[in-house]
Amino acid sequence: MNEKSLSDIKASSSAQIHTLEAVITSMIMVGIIIFTVQATSLTPLTSSTANAHIEAQLQTMGQDMLSALAYSSYGQDSKLKEDVQNWNGKEYVWNGSAYQMFASESTALQNSSLADTLLMVAVPRGIAHNVHFAWIDDDGILRDRRYIYNGEPSDNAVIISKKVLLSDNDVGNLSTFYASTRIPDADISTDFYNIVDVRMTLWRM
C-alpha cells in the first residue's frame, strides 16, 4: 500500500510545480536583494531634506540674518532691538503674501526688519520659519512667546538665537510694554530692563 502511494507521487506531474516554485522563490529573493541594496545605500550624506549639508546651510543663513539685523551703526539701536521694542505682543503668521496677525486676519505686521529679512531670504527659497522671543520672568522661569509662527518644525530644523539687551529708556512706558508683551522689568532699582533672546527656527518644508 505504502509502496504504491510513493510510486504514485513519483509518477505524478508535480515536478513542474516544484520548478515553478523555485522560479518564483528565486525572483522574490533577487527582488529582496535589489531592494536591500537600494535601501541601505541611504547614508546620512545622501541628498535629501535631512542632509547634514542642508542643516549646516540653514544654520549659516540664520546666523547671518540675525548678525546682520543685530548690527548697529554709530551707536544706534540695531534693527533687531527695534523689532523687540515695536512688538505689540501679538503672534503673526505668513499667509502666502504677507505676515498677518493670528488673532485678526486684516492686520498685517508693520515695520518689522525681521519680517523683511525673512521675506527676502527664507520665503523665496521655501524655508519655513518661526521666531520666538524668550526671556526670564520674575520667578526665574524661562518664558517664550511666538512672534512669527508657521507651525511645528520638522526633526531637521535648526534654531539660531541672538540676545537683545533692553534698558528702561529703550522700552519707553514700562507698564504699557509689560502689559502687551509680558516681558517684565528684571531689576526695578536700575536702568536694566531685561534680556530678550530672539530665537529663529528654520527648516525645509
Added chain:
Amino acid sequence: MHYYIYTEIMDEKGQITIDYLISITIFLFAVIFVFNYTSGIFTPFQSNSDEVTLIADRVSTTLVEKRLSVGDEGTPNLIDESEVDSFFTELNGNYDTVIDSLGMNGSYLRYDLNVTLENSTALTDSAGKIIPVGVNVGQTKRIVLLRDNISGNTETLTMSFRVW
C-alpha cells in the same frame, strides 16, 4: 482508499518545521549579511557633492569673514563695498590668481568658482566661471550686510559661492 494514503503522507511531513527552521535561519543570515556588507559597496560610485560643498563653505567663510569683511567683531558678515567691487573685478580679470590665493589649486585637481551677489529683486554682481552642465556643484549661500564706506548705509544681500 485514496483518502487513506493521503493522510498517511501528511503524517510523514510533520518534520517540515525543521526544514523551515533551517531555511529561515539561512535566509535571515543572508539578509543580515546583505545589510552589513553591501551597504557601503555602491556609495563611493554614487554622485555626490560632499567635498565641493565643504570647499564652498570654507571659501565663503574666508571671503565673507576675512577678505571682504569690515572687521566688525559683532557682525562678521558686514562687508565693505569697495572691497567687494575690487574682488569681483579681480575674479573676472585674474581668475587663476584668485583661485590660487583661495587654496583651490591642487597638484592634479583644480576647483572652479562662481560667485554671485543678489538683492531681493535681481542679480547685482557676478564673477568667475560659468557652471558647466552635469557636474557636482557645492553651494553655500551667505546673507551679507554690504556697507557703503562714504555714506555708511547698509544693504542686506545674498552672496552665493558655487564650487565644482
